[in-house]
Amino acid sequence: MDPETQITLLEAMLDGSRTAALFTDPSQEDHPIIYANHTFEKLTGYTLEETIGHNCRFLQGEETDPKDVKKMRDAIAQESAVTVTLKNYKKDGTPFWNRVHIEPVRAGGRLFFIGTQTDVTVEVNQRKRLEEKEREIERLSLPVLEIDDGIAAISLNGEMSVERYRRLTVKLSEYVQAHHSHSVIIDISGLYWDEDTPVFDLLHIQDVLRLMGCRLLVTGITPKAARDIAAEVATGSSLTAFTSFKQAVETAKSAGAFP
Ligand SMILES: Cc1cc2nc3c(=O)[nH]c(=O)nc-3n(C[C@H](O)[C@H](O)[C@H](O)COP(=O)(O)O)c2cc1C
Numbered sequence: 001m002d003p004e005t006q007i008t009l010l011e012a013m014l015d016g017s018r019t020a021a022l023f024t025d026p027s028q029e030d031h032p033i034i035y036a037n038h039t040f041e042k043l044t045g046y047t048l049e050e051t052i053g054h055n056c057r058f059l060q061g062e063e064t065d066p067k068d069v070k071k072m073r074d075a076i077a078q079e080s081a082v083t084v085t086l087k088n089y090k091k092d093g094t095p096f097w098n099r100v101h102i103e104p105v106r107a108g109g110r111l112f113f114i115g116t117q118t119d120v121t122v123e124v125n126q127r128k129r130l131e132e133k134e135r136e137i138e139r140l141s142l143p144v145l146e147i148d149d150g151i152a153a154i155s156l157n158g159e160m161s162v163e164r165y166r167r168l169t170v171k172l173s174e175y176v177q178a179h180h181s182h183s184v185i186i187d188i189s190g191l192y193w194d195e196d197t198p199v200f201d202l203l204h205i206q207d208v209l210r211l212m213g214c215r216l217l218v219t220g221i222t223p224k225a226a227r228d229i230a231a232e233v234a235t236g237s238s239l240t241a242f243t244s245f246k247q248a249v250e251t252a253k254s255a256g257a258f259p
Contacts, residue, residue: 015039020117022056026076027110030055034112043119045091056115059088063095072102076113079104085120097124135167142168144175150182151252153245155220156198157190165201169208176214183252184209187245189220197225202239215255216240217248 001009014021020040022033036051044051044059060069068086075082081103088098099118104111142164147153152175154168172184186205191198206216218241226241242248 011037020044022051022115022117023105024056024113024115026113031076031113040117043090043117044088050091059098061087061089061095063087072100075102079111085124088117097121138164138167142171144171146179147185147249148253150180150256151185151249152176152179152181152183153185153187153249155187155190159192160198160201162201165198165205169205172205173208173212176209176212181214182256183215183217185217185219185245185248185252187220188218188225189222191220199239206239215252217242217252219243219245219248 014037017037017039020037020043022036022040024031025034028034032053032055033051036048040051041047046058057069064087068084071084072082081101083099083101085097085099087095089095097120099120101116103114105114106112142154142156144152144154152172154172156168160168175181176184186202188198188202202216202218209216216239218239221241221243240251242251
């Protein structure tokens with residue numbers, strides 16, 4: 001096959017591709033686009049005349065995250081491949097989530113970059129909705145119970161991630177503020193952990209509650225948990241722990257309002 005036919009066929013393949021694709025030339029001033037396929041035109045609404053000779057950053061706008069732009073800038077400077085999903089804008093101003101893949105290519109002893117763009121707006125929005133749902137489920141799955149006047153209780157189950165502890169802290173603070181609780185009992189009998197004991201997270205919650213004039217009592221501590229926790233608490237702070245829930249409630253009742 002002669003080179004010209006080969007080039008025509010390759011161009012037809014790129015134009016027929018469902019993926020937007022372009023080449024850039026880093027040896028030219030401001031690293032412009034030197035080729036873009038028709039799918040890029042269709043995706044962005046910019047014609048080839050408006051595209052060729054310009055740096056791809058014209059797709060960026062107000063809500064484009066500078067951290068994503070930096071990722072691309074650093075990868076390009078290091079001549080390495082990168083994939084980033086960032087907010088871009090079409091010619092008519094419509095925002096879309098663009099999964100950009102950038103890769104260096106060497107041809108004729110020169111360096112070029114190939115870029116592919118995929119509109120992943122539907123995927124990103126679906127993921128966001130799913131995350132919102134998960135947060136909602138999480139919110140409902142951490143129910144705080146009013147045990148007695150001023151005494152709230154919550155039972156933790158399964159494995160707690162940093163994010164779950166963060167949400168728990170927010171939830172407890174909101175609850176304590178709304179209900180003027182003087183004591184919060186956290187039952188950890190349903191909690192499991194491998195290496196990282198929950199002690200530091202509980203101490204953190206204790207600090208937050210203390211600032212709000214509320215004490216923390218921890219129950220459901222098994223002998224193993226007590227050993228793990230004792231091994232970790234070498235520092236000054238300590239948790240007020242009880243083996244039985246009843247004991248904790250009685251202590252909270254007799255202690256009353258936080259001093
Ligand atoms: C091949 C290639 C494709 C690119 N495609 C996009 C793109 O689709 N959207 C975008 O926002 N930036 C894209 N960029 C990144 C920008 O052109 C630019 O490198 C980035 O904004 C960082 O540089 P700056 O800080 O000078 O703007 C692409 C870069 C290259 C090399």
